[in-house]
Amino acid sequence: MQIIKIICLFIFIGRYSNVDGQEVAILKYNGGGDWYANPTAVPNLVKFTNQNTSSYISENIQTVMANSEDIFGFPILFMTGHGNVVFSDDEIQNLKSYLKGGGFLHISDNYGLDKFIRRELKRLFPNLVLQEIPSNHPIYNQKFKFQNGIPKIHEHDKKAPKGFGIFYQGRLVLFYDYETDLSDGWEDESIHNNPKDVREKALKMGSNIIQYAFTN
Numbered sequence: 001m002q003i004i005k006i007i008c009l010f011i012f013i014g015r016y017s018n019v020d021g022q023e024v025a026i027l028k029y030n031g032g033g034d035w036y037a038n039p040t041a042v043p044n045l046v047k048f049t050n051q052n053t054s055s056y057i058s059e060n061i062q063t064v065m066a067n068s069e070d071i072f073g074f075p076i077l078f079m080t081g082h083g084n085v086v087f088s089d090d091e092i093q094n095l096k097s098y099l100k101g102g103g104f105l106h107i108s109d110n111y112g113l114d115k116f117i118r119r120e121l122k123r124l125f126p127n128l129v130l131q132e133i134p135s136n137h138p139i140y141n142q143k144f145k146f147q148n149g150i151p152k153i154h155e156h157d158k159k160a161p162k163g164f165g166i167f168y169q170g171r172l173v174l175f176y177d178y179e180t181d182l183s184d185g186w187e188d189e190s191i192h193n194n195p196k197d198v199r200e201k202a203l204k205m206g207s208n209i210i211q212y213a214f215t216n
Contacts, residue, residue, distance in 0.1 A: 022214070025062040025071070027079040027105070031086030035079070037110050041186035042078050048186075049207040053143055055214070066091035076104045076213040080183045082112040087120050096124055099166075099173040104213035107176040108183035111156050117176070125166055130176065133163045139175060142211040144204035150177055151201040153185040153194070171216060175209055182206055 026042060028035045046057050064070045064077070067090045071077060077098075087095065099105060107117055121130055133139060135149035140163075150163035161180035165172045184192055185202020194202075 022075060023058045023060060023062055023073070024076050024078065024210070025064045025074040027071075027077045028063050028065050029079070029081075029085050029087065029091075031084035031116065033081035033083035033085050033113065033116065034110075035081050037081050038108075038183045038187050040188045040191065041080070041183040044188065045186045045203060045206040045210070048203040049210050052204075053207060053211060055211070057210070066095045068094070071095070071098050071103065072101070074103070076106060076210060078106050078108070078183070080108040080110045080113070082110050083116065085113065085116045085120050087123065092120075092123055099124075100168055103173070104216075105174045106209050106213070107174070108181060109176070109178045110181055110183060111154075114178060121166065121174070121176075125168070128166050128168065130164050130166055133165045133172070133175070137172070138216070139163075139165075139172065139208055139212045140205075142208040144208050146205060146208070150180055150182075151205055152180050153198060153202045154181040154192075156181070172212070175212075 024042065024046060026035070042061050043059060046059050046061065050056055062074070064074070066087055071094065095105070107113075109117070118130065133149070135147060140146040140149055150161045152161045156179060159179040162178045164176040164178060166174040182202050182205055185194055185199050186206055189199060
């Protein structure tokens with residue numbers, strides 16, 4: 001198994017030197033939470049990114065489990081939901097290898113995910129801290145500039161929006177949006193009836209996340 005992971009890692013590193021034609025994936029998880037929430041979100045985000053940046057990312061969105069070797073074929077994984085998340089020990093180890101080896105995970109709290117995902121992230125990187133990302137970090141300063149950090153998309157508990165992350169050897173490997181719900185803002189306009197400017201902010205921030213994941 002370890003040899004397979006090493007081989008996948010070399011393929012993984014080599015493939016990401018060119019963003020054209022790459023695929024992205026949604027992370028499926030156990031525990032009862034609705035990993036399948038916001039089904040139009042990632043397809044819309046990829047389409048927006050392709051239309052507004054120099055990238056060409058496949059609009060064929062995949063679904064993967066954390067314990068699958070397939071995750072090494074994607075430079076970025078997206079994860080959302082409202083409820084419980086449980087990773088097995090095998091999933092923890094595989095996901096950790098993926099992130100240490102150059103992968104990136106974006107988690108969007110669709111309201112109700114927070115206490116569960118924080119528990120699992122502590123299992124994933126027990127010696128690393130989930131920390132707030134400052135507004136001058138490159139993830140907020142790709143093609144689209146967010147001088148005040150992560151934008152507010154949806155109101156839940158009247159709290160300020162936060163962008164948290166985990167750094168491994170100086171590299172941001174995981175980005176977690178909290179109290180903003182970026183992925184709701186990526187969905188079809190008719191689903192949440194977001195004003196155009198709010199939806200545009202969500203898509204621009206999501207595009208920054210993709211750009212950052214592909215180039216860092």
